[in-house]
Amino acid sequence: MKDYDFLKLIKKQKKLSSYIRLYFIINNKHYFLNQGILKIGFESKLTISKNRESLILAFSKMSFLFDEIIRLRIIGYSNRKESTELLYLLNLIPINRKIRTFLDWKVFDPDYTREMSRLFEVRNDTIHCVSLNEVKYNPKNIVSLSNELGFKKFRIDLETAWKKLLKVYVLEQEKIDWSKLLNDLKL
Numbered sequence: 001m002k003d004y005d006f007l008k009l010i011k012k013q014k015k016l017s018s019y020i021r022l023y024f025i026i027n028n029k030h031y032f033l034n035q036g037i038l039k040i041g042f043e044s045k046l047t048i049s050k051n052r053e054s055l056i057l058a059f060s061k062m063s064f065l066f067d068e069i070i071r072l073r074i075i076g077y078s079n080r081k082e083s084t085e086l087l088y089l090l091n092l093i094p095i096n097r098k099i100r101t102f103l104d105w106k107v108f109d110p111d112y113t114r115e116m117s118r119l120f121e122v123r124n125d126t127i128h129c130v131s132l133n134e135v136k137y138n139p140k141n142i143v144s145l146s147n148e149l150g151f152k153k154f155r156i157d158l159e160t161a162w163k164k165l166l167k168v169y170v171l172e173q174e175k176i177d178w179s180k181l182l183n184d185l186k187l
Contacts, residue, residue, distance in 0.1 A: 006178040017185050021079035045160040048155045059123040065169050066098045072172050095120050159176045
């Protein structure tokens with residue numbers, strides 16, 4: 001069974017098991033199955049404006065996918081007690097450790113790991129600033145997010161990293177046994 005067939009079948013179900021939690025992407029459309037309810041997930045296109053709220057939202061989407069990759073690799077799509085406990089622990093782990101873990105697990109290559117680390121430094125600075133004028137980005141040369149060229153460079157790099165993260169996520173998702181998942185979803 002393919003992911004698309006799985007989606008068609010679960011949309012027809014009147015009741016789904018609440019013991020499944022899965023964020024999945026099919027044909028650039030995102031879905032989140034949680035607590036027996038199928039919802040629409042994030043947009044595949046990341047829209048970034050030159051303000052703190054937009055950046056924090058973009059990074060929170062990336063962080064969410066980081067946690068979902070870790071969940072898939074450790075406990076799969078389970079939404080039982082171990083899922084709640086793992087989500088609790090994931091909230092305690094600094095983002096730079098998660099990025100490093102992806103390198104160790106060979107989910108990220110060394111270049112992408114460095115790129116993500118640099119991007120998430122901007123997230124940290126953005127959280128602790130009043131204005132983006134205080135934030136610098138250091139891909140190879142330090143640029144300020146306060147000027148148009150600096151922000152444009154950052155935005156392009158973040159959008160590119162997001163697209164790659166979506167591909168990484170889909171690769172992890174391809175390891176799911178969709179037929180088994182469909183059986184687990186039935187009450």
